[in-house]
Amino acid sequence: MVRSLLNIDNGKDVNLTPGSIRSKAAGETKQAMARTTPLNLIRNIGIIAHIDAGKTTLTERVLYYTGVTYKIGQVDDGTAVMDWMDQERERGITITSAATTCQWRGHRINLIDTPGHVDFTVEVERSLRVLDGGVVVFDGVSGVEAQSETVWRQADKYGVPRICLINKMDRTGADFEHSVQSIRERLQAKPLVLHLPLGAETDFKGVIDLIDEKLWSFPEVGDPVSSAIPQEEIERVAGARRQLIETLSENDDPMMEAYLEERLVGVSELKAAIRRATLARRLVPVFCGSALRNKGVQLLLDAVIDYLPSPADMLPVSTVNPRTGETVLREANDEAPFSALAFKVVSDPFMGRLVYFRVYSGTMKSGDPVLNSARDKKERIGRLFFMHANRREEITMVDTGSIAATVGLKNTFTGDTLCDPGAPVLLEKIRFPEPVVSVAVEPKTKNDQDKMGEALQKLSEEDPTFRVRVDHETGETIVSGMGELHLEVFIERMQREFKVGAKIGQPQVAYREAITVAARGDGRFVRQSGGRGQYGHAVIEMQPGEPGTGFVFEDKVKGSSLPREYIPAIQSGVREALDTGVLAGYPVVDVKVLVIDGSYHEVDSSEMAFKMAGSMAAKSAMNKGKPVILEPIMAIEVAAPEEFIGDLIGDLSARRGQIEGMENRGGTTIVRAHVPLDKVFGYATDIRSLSQGRATYTMEFERYKEMPAELAKEIISKAKGT
Secondary structure, eight states: OOOOBOOTTTTOOOOOOTTSSOOOOTTOOGGGGSSSSOGGGEEEEEEEESTTSSHHHHHHHHHHHTTSOSSOOOTTTTOOSSOOSHHHHHHTSOOSOEEEEEEETTEEEEEEEOOOSGGGHHHHHHHHHHOSEEEEEEETTTBSOHHHHHHHHHHHHTTOOEEEEEEOTTSTTOOHHHHHHHHHHHSOOOEEEOEEEESOGGGOOEEEETTTTEEEEOOSSSSOEEEOOOGGGHHHHHHHHHHHHHHHHHHOHHHHHHHHTTOOOOHHHHHHHHHHHHHTTSOEEEEEOBTTTTBSHHHHHHHHHHHSOOGGGBOOEEEEOTTTOOEEEEOSOTTSOOEEEEEEEEEETTTEEEEEEEEEESOEETTOEEEETTTTEEEEOOOEEEEETTEEEEESEEOTTOEEEEEOOSSOOTTOEEEOTTSOOBOOOOOOOOOOEEEEEEESSHHHHHHHHHHHHHHHHHOTTOEEEEOTTTOOEEEEESSHHHHHHHHHHHHHHSOOOEEEOOOEEOOEEEOSSOEEEEEEEEEOSSSSOEEEEEEEEEEEOOTTOOEEEEEOOOSOOOOGGGHHHHHHHHHHHHTSOSSSSOOBOSEEEEEEEEEOOTTTBOHHHHHHHHHHHHHHHHHHSOOEEEEEEEEEEEEEEGGGHHHHHHHHHHTTOEEEEEEEETTEEEEEEEEEGGGOTTHHHHHHHHTTTOOEEEEEEEEEEEOOHHHHHHHHHHHHTO
């Protein structure tokens, strides 16, 4: 869902007096959070980035400086508040998105810290769906990395305005200019530099603000200290500020007028122009700092307030009336009927089933009835909470713009809409990628049998990309996910949290099938042996579709006597047939199916008969369409010292990898390649042995691609047991 912005001056900072709106520390009363914060003083933001760019470290500093915590948590020490799961603390990575609420300059910030690992991309996807703005963090040495591109595309998909932080400016090899250039080149974005670093690596001393034209330094204790810009930096700052104003004038009409008139622009006018360009997603403000060394965090918080949108800045959200199909606009207003999107479900060991949701309009209190319009079921809201990672702050009411959680919703799942029963609406659902890796699991003991089913059900409710099914031919329970780490973490959670002993099989690749040429299929289902029988006849044409389109169905019957009431039955039969391909039984994807003809019997025809006819026609067309096996291809980015690159490239080539490009970043060589998924199982161990433990890599699903014929024969033989 691409969102637009409304009235982009609405979110201007208000003039705060000492007695007006006060910044609240952690532990404030529940009544204080009702509507003490005006809508334009709310920011719903997410911290998104590549793995190990410093998202959680930054979030821990935000919690400290906003008064939520009294001590800074450290990821490496396992004391980070937002990484609360045992696996997160042991592995030093974020696995699940964590939400919290804090206060800064009289504004309420609802913040979600997201994972950077591609296996947990579902957490980023559903977070961005309900957020208004984003802070994208980049490593000052590496700049834009593989997963940076993925999260950037996800933010584009949902129309999320964002600002950037070039983090780790104190690291050896940090290069601010290179990082900004990588944003421009690899993300096709327009960065607007608002901060310049003073020094880099061990000489990183502070940040120069191009708007206020001040140097900010950051003592170990206390607030940032401003001072005059050093004499030797004045020329560099003047040039950067000129570039800033020129870039801004090219993307903002009022600034263009001021620029052409050569009129002096004040700080407040400049900030207003930056805000307009940011909210319209024409420019992306760029800041710098070092979260680990507590440098630049308060300035970034100021930027969140100054440049990212409030719910009041958004156009009314577009919804659909589930009963009439009409489009209904919901304004961000407490007086409007209640509407919210459930974006996450968590199995809490103490509270039971916890549902996270974002309120788009209206208000709701504990005990209120709501309608789950996605499933047409009425529910009753239980206790309400603002979440601080895994800690809960109970509240009595939520209002427009809130991100909160509730218990008591038994039939609500990720992507469902909660709304006023008297004014039903349906918000756009969240679409998730298909899992690409599967393993078989079986309980160790009879006692584990029942517990395993319950555990897998709860875990699949939490994560829509974690799928569970039973193979009816073998009787095995198959779980599927986004990668080896994804499945490893979930199986570990099943054993730890639900006390289920399980044996794990070898990873299996989720192959697909597709046709390569258009083909016609004729399906005739006849069962007539006296009395009323069954008769259905469908003729379809199946065509290869564009990659990623899945299944497209069209009714092209013209001038035929085939009644229209049987078309949905044919579609159902075709869809069912596509679940098992004709080569090796894998699902068929990227096909377009057209119903072009058929016949019926006035007495014997039924929906069931036409469903069977549609299925038979689909199988016939697949056999004629020169079917092929598709394999998942992964995009890999390897970073290693130059002396190991030859061996690493040779290893990638041996895995049927295709090298896409190489570049040098601060003494480290980056290799980008595409490799079939079945050739990268266990790659983490191999890459360490090839590089003496000095190489790192990231991997994400890229696309499905036709498998070479000889290898496809092996897959087909295994599937058929020959």
